[in-house]
Amino acid sequence: MSTLDQLDRALLAALAADHRATVVALAERLGLSRNTVQARLARLEASGAFASFERAIDPAPLGYPLEAFVAVHVRQKRLSEVVERIAAIPEVLQAHGLSGSVDLLVRVVCRDAHDLFRIDGEILAVDGVERTETSLSMGELIPYRLGPLLDR
Amino acid sequence: MSTLDQLDRALLAALAADHRATVVALAERLGLSRNTVQARLARLEASGAFASFERAIDPAPLGYPLEAFVAVHVRQKRLSEVVERIAAIPEVLQAHGLSGSVDLLVRVVCRDAHDLFRIDGEILAVDGVERTETSLSMGELIPYRLGPLLDR
DNA sequence: TTCCGATTGAGCAACATGCTCAGTCGATAC
DNA sequence: GTATCGACTGAGCATGTTGCTCAATCGGAA
Incomplete structure (x- = not known):
């Protein structure tokens, strides 16, 4: 292994x-x-x-063409509850716990900008969340690849 | 379609x-x-x-157990050159162009903390990069899923 | 009604799978 | 040097799968 x-x-x-x-x-x-x-x-x-x-399934053909990253600042000690609540939002694809000032980096997809606003609101409304910073993805400038690591 | x-x-x-x-x-x-x-x-x-x-291939068994996100601030107008240079780093898995203060969110994997330091240095050394903020991933708290979007 | 695209079940030759077995090869051990 | 080991190979075989075509059926839209 x-x-x-x-x-x-x-x-x-x-x-x-x-x-x-x-x-x-x-x-x-x-x-x-x-x-x-x-x-x-x-x-x-x-x-x-x-x-x-x-x-390996592209969310765009499912009707979710927009992707965004939401940096979440969480009141300490509440992280696991917060994660649980955020996981209940269907548009959340993935979330990483981070070192540093941002506690949680949440990856979401949405139908349009208005939809993103709503989802961001849902995250912000979670008890224990202090603040969010949302960045819309303007494009996957380097598409996911493993090739360079496989060729060694 | x-x-x-x-x-x-x-x-x-x-x-x-x-x-x-x-x-x-x-x-x-x-x-x-x-x-x-x-x-x-x-x-x-x-x-x-x-x-x-x-x-759908896990980088960990390839010998890259650590994952990190590097937020990159780029001098305007140089974005495409910077992306090209960053794409030449094998440990870079993916990068998104973002709206907001961070221009580029780069996802990297590495063998250990020292390795991450080196990779961060490589990104910082790219001409046109002004500043980076590196956050180590402490875990994928919500593992990637599409399920909730498929069940509709 | 008439047409349309999507779905179905059937059939068929060519091919793939899952399995086992005996043989080969190179590395490490004694 | 030779014994042992794990990984790889090629063969074989029954059974399942693929890619294809065809005619029939069905429900919705013109």
Whole structure:
């Protein structure tokens, strides 16, 4: 489980290129036997190298074209309650606890600017939240990529 | 291409649960014919509803257990050059252009705190970058999810 | 009604899967 | 040097899946 070797990474890269490729196709692409790929895939799956496939679904076609980050300042000691309440908002995609002055970085999607205003209000209304700073994403200037880390 | 219907969303949810499920298995799960699922899947694929599968790969098993957000203040007009330079850093996973006082929110992974210090230094050294504020992620308190948006 | 797109079930050849087994290879151990 | 180990390979086989086409059905919109 330590760290993945070159072969695992090549397999991940091949999967990234075509997430529904068959085992046979992957084996051919990597110049490996079918058996090896099957074993490696099973090991990757078991070791938790794959996060949920939800991460690879674009929210825009669902009708949520706008994305924003809400930096939340929380009254100390209330963090877990606050997280629980924020998690109840459907438009919240993800949230990270942070070191530093911002306690919580919340990633949200919304239908339009008005919708964002409403969601921000919902977060601000949570008991324990002191202040929020909302930044609208103007675009994913570097689209998520793992490539440079896989090519090593 | 407008917005996806109930059926598309159910299909996405089923895929999220098992990203390598066969078409037959998906059809069974949703109570649909194999043909329908095959047609829908092809349409989703063609319409760009799937982002790269890279997004569903956990960087931790690759040897990058730490994640951080670097808020970057950029001298105006230099944004595209700065983005280009930052994109050359392999540990940079993603970056969003933001409205507000922070111009760029950069998501990075690293091996340890020392590594983060180095990467932050690399970003700060980019010509056009005025200032950075780095926050270490203490955990993904709300793990990425689309579920609440799919269940509507 | 008439048309339309979406869905269905059937059928078929080609292919993929899951499994097992015996053989090969290189590294580390003794 | 040779024993042992884990990883990889190629073969085989029954069963399941894919990609495709077709004709039939259904409900909604013109």
